[in-house]
Amino acid sequence: MTGAPDDGLDALETPCLILDEGRVRANLARMRAHLDRLGVAFRPHLKTAKSLDVARLAMAGPEGPATVSTLREAEYFAEGGVRDMIYAVGIAPGKLDRVGAVRRRGADLAVTLDSVEQAEAVSAWSRRHGDPLPALIEVDADGHRSGVKPGDAEALVAIGRALDGAALRGVLLHAGDSYALSDPEALAAAAEAERAAAVEAATTLRAAGLPCPVVSVGSTPTARFARDLTGVTEVRAGVFMFGDLFQAGVGAVAVDDIALTVLATVIGHRRDTGWIITDAGWMAMSRDRGTARQAVDQGYGVVCDRAGRPYPDLIVADANQEHGILALRKGSAAALPDLPVGARVRILPNHACATGAQHGRYHVVGADGRAGAVWPRINGW
Structure with a gap:
């Protein structure tokens, strides 16, 4: 014109x-500073970005860590040199061969599960292929979606023991109900409930003699409003990098951050x-x-x-x-x-x-x- x-x-x-690179960088800097103050590692969720260029801005280094929501993402980021990834969607047994193919490229790709049935499938695959797949047990923070109830010690321990051919890496939570909130105090309470559920599940596994080195939590709202993350080792969040009107309505970002x-x-x-x-x-x-x-x-x-x-x-x-x-x-x-x-x-x-x-x-x-x-x-x- x-x-x-x-x-x-x-x-x-x-x-x-259109992507405003300056706003992406600023959003990432604010989140990193917040999580640094709370003493936890940041494992960015790349499901929104789906871009290696954005991943390189978000990750601590070129090899990760990172979170993905599809195996297509895992394959793509592995091709780009990312090595430390969690596939944060419950594993379907028919997808294990694709997981194995990503791992053979040199990526440490962990899977997520919440049932003995899945754990047995992962263990059987691991024994067949001589590759002990790392797995995290998904824990239900708030009734939003998948996961074992944090107080269900019997189920947690049964899943952990069913991973005898694989490698139990820890627990993973996602406080999805936080997306329905907007009051800062309610969001802080949701973050604390997520943390408490994670620590409870990890304590149960350890008390049964099972390993739980990773305690992974995260959603953009709870990451933003968390005040204490004692017992948590890492936080996963992703959409905050770009922001959107829904997250602005929650209060997790400002319109000017989008x-x-x-x-x-x-x-x-x-x-x-x-x-x-x-x-x-x-x-x-x-x-x-x-x-x-x-x-x-x-x-x-x-x-x-x-x-x-x-x-x-x-x-x-x-x-x-x-x-x-x-x-x-x-x-x-x-x-x-x-x-x-x-x-x-x-x-x-x-x-x-x-x-x-x-x-x-x-x-x-x-x-x-x-x-x-x-x-x-x-x-x-």
């Missing part, structure tokens, strides 16, 4: 994913309804409407100018597959911005993981405010 700023955005095909936006182009107007139409529909933004359950419903995303500054009360109010409908929030007294056809806007996503999954690369905005570097990212399982 004539007279457009020299920010590199007009050279990009839209819709596409590093991920979708670049879109205005393609039309409906002046009778006060709509501005862009080329970024739900295929670009994802269908995630998680903020609809929060105090502030952000639609499909908050609309910003090309520098990433939010327009007052302008959201993606609705979306079709390839059309985004921008409108002012109901009841707003703000003025609809003058955005002619061809204008570029940036949209803050509800859920960074879901929005990122719609794209194959990041266009990176550097310290000079220009989009230059392209960082590949992966998808799939």
Whole structure:
């Protein structure tokens, strides 16, 4: 566009994913400083990023440590030289050969499980292949999802003993119910409950003569609001690196911390309804409407100018597959911005993981405010 700023955005095909490198670095620095004060190691979760370039910013070193949520991620990061990884999703026996293939590349990939059945499958595979797979027992911090109850000593010990052909490495927890909170005191309490459950499970295993060197906890909200992590050895968290509107609603990040936006182009107007139409529909933004359950419903995303500054009360109010409908929030007294056809806007996503999954690369905005570097990212399982 004539007279457009020299920010590199007009050279990009839209819709596409923009990543603010400075914000990513700042988010990581804050988390590291917080966890350093609490005396625990940081094992970044790479399920949001799915990018080796981002991983290298997040990890303590080029070999890790790291957390992954898919074996595709494990394979990709192993190819990039990452050696210390936890696959933090319950292992399906049919996936053990893929785990073994990653390990044969030199990566120490550990698996997660929460049943004797899984433990027996892991042990049998380990004995067949002469590779004692490291395994962590998933413990249920809050009833959110998978895991053994922390007070179920019988189940914990039975699983640990069923790993006789493998290598029990410790316990792993994820306080997923923290995502439904927003009060700082409630979030701090959730973090303490996660810590206490982890320590209880680890104590049970050790009292039975079983090893438990790793006590791993983590979610972005509990990592952010934890005040004491005594007995914990490491924290896993990931979405905080990018931030999103859902996490801003929780209070785990500020809107100004959000590093991920979708670049879109205005393609039309409906002046009778006060709509501005862009080329970024739900295929670009994802269908995630998680903020609809929060105090502030952000639609499909908050609309910003090309520098990433939010327009007052302008959201993606609705979306079709390839059309985004921008409108002012109901009841707003703000003025609809003058955005002619061809204008570029940036949209803050509800859920960074879901929005990122719609794209194959990041266009990176550097310290000079220009989009230059392209960082590949992966998808799939």
